Amino acid sequence: xxxxxxxxxxxxxxxxxxxxxxxxxxxxxxxxxxxxxxxxxxxxxxxxxxxxxxxxxxxxxxxxxxxxxxxxxxxxxxxxxxxxxxxxxxxxxxxxxxxxxxxxxxxxxxxxxxxxxxxxxxxxxxxxxxxxx
Amino acid sequence: xxxxxxxxxxxxxxxxxxxxxxxxxxxxxxxxxxxxxxxxxxxxxxxxxxxxxxxxxxxxxxxxxxxxxxxxxxxxxxxxxxxxxxxxxxxxxxxxxxxxxxxxxxxxxxxxxxxxxxxxxxxxxxxxxxxxx
DNA sequence: GATGGACCCTGTAGCTGCTACAGGGTCAAG
DNA sequence: CTTGACCCTGTAGCAGCTACAGGGTCCATC
Numbered sequence: 001x002x003x004x005x006x007x008x009x010x011x012x013x014x015x016x017x018x019x020x021x022x023x024x025x026x027x028x029x030x031x032x033x034x035x036x037x038x039x040x041x042x043x044x045x046x047x048x049x050x051x052x053x054x055x056x057x058x059x060x061x062x063x064x065x066x067x068x069x070x071x072x073x074x075x076x077x078x079x080x081x082x083x084x085x086x087x088x089x090x091x092x093x094x095x096x097x098x099x100x101x102x103x104x105x106x107x108x109x110x111x112x113x114x115x116x117x118x119x120x121x122x123x124x125x126x127x128x129x130x131x132x133x
Numbered sequence: 134x135x136x137x138x139x140x141x142x143x144x145x146x147x148x149x150x151x152x153x154x155x156x157x158x159x160x161x162x163x164x165x166x167x168x169x170x171x172x173x174x175x176x177x178x179x180x181x182x183x184x185x186x187x188x189x190x191x192x193x194x195x196x197x198x199x200x201x202x203x204x205x206x207x208x209x210x211x212x213x214x215x216x217x218x219x220x221x222x223x224x225x226x227x228x229x230x231x232x233x234x235x236x237x238x239x240x241x242x243x244x245x246x247x248x249x250x251x252x253x254x255x256x257x258x259x260x261x262x263x264x265x266x
Numbered sequence: 267g268a269t270g271g272a273c274c275c276t277g278t279a280g281c282t283g284c285t286a287c288a289g290g291g292t293c294a295a296g
Numbered sequence: 297c298t299t300g301a302c303c304c305t306g307t308a309g310c311a312g313c314t315a316c317a318g319g320g321t322c323c324a325t326c
Binding site: 026042049050053054057058059062063071073074075077078079080081082083084085086089090092093096097099100103104106107110113114117118119120121122123125128130131132133 | 182186190194198204208212214215216218223225236239242244246252255257261263264266
């Protein structure tokens, strides 16, 4: 079993997570507090690398912090049904789809707006007009 | 010229903007400070209604506050080229398209993840696995 | 052993765009 | 004269970081 120790800087490089963000995750209890050296430096082991990698991947998929927290809790309880994890993923899918729908509506609106520009002066700008009552 | 006066509550109802938000817009200098009654109530006129409607529509299109501010400034200078307004719209389009692309990538990823669930226990959950290093 | 630079520490404030109080004042109807 | 609906200010909170300020540590080099 090869267990390597890392400073916060190394952990950041290994996982691609900003140092300040790592400390933030610790503060909100997402990442467990690591041991300290005599000089009060944080010392991370392989568990931390794994956990932080998990967090980063989940965050990259847009999962909110609180959902990541629940996922981590679940992954610590191997005898729970996988369906609980799946439900979180499905909920996130729905959320993403809601946002996609919103943005698509926006794009349509903006496109219509942009097409109305005929050059000229602000005084008879259709865009400004469209935004006015 | 019919000029009607409104309290903040009426203005909110007319424009669909939350009262607290209206005060917030005033604080950040987006909506000009209105006159006050002897009892220190804000009194809004038609200009305020127009301006706040403009703000709301622009915000609904996702324009950031600072962009709305520039748009309002432009709409106050009728002799400037309309192209400056158009540029803001085009930039917002790009922003929306960037976000759409991001979300579409997310949806694909999440979809793949969700499909991997075979039921069973967390211990051999593919989703958890996929998020682990 | 002194010095320099790269790294680490804590604590706090800022970002966006609101929203939600707490703790008060005003005003009109009944 | 009281009740209730409205208004006021000021401040804190949300998410999820990020960016300091003002210090300490560690290691290599002179």
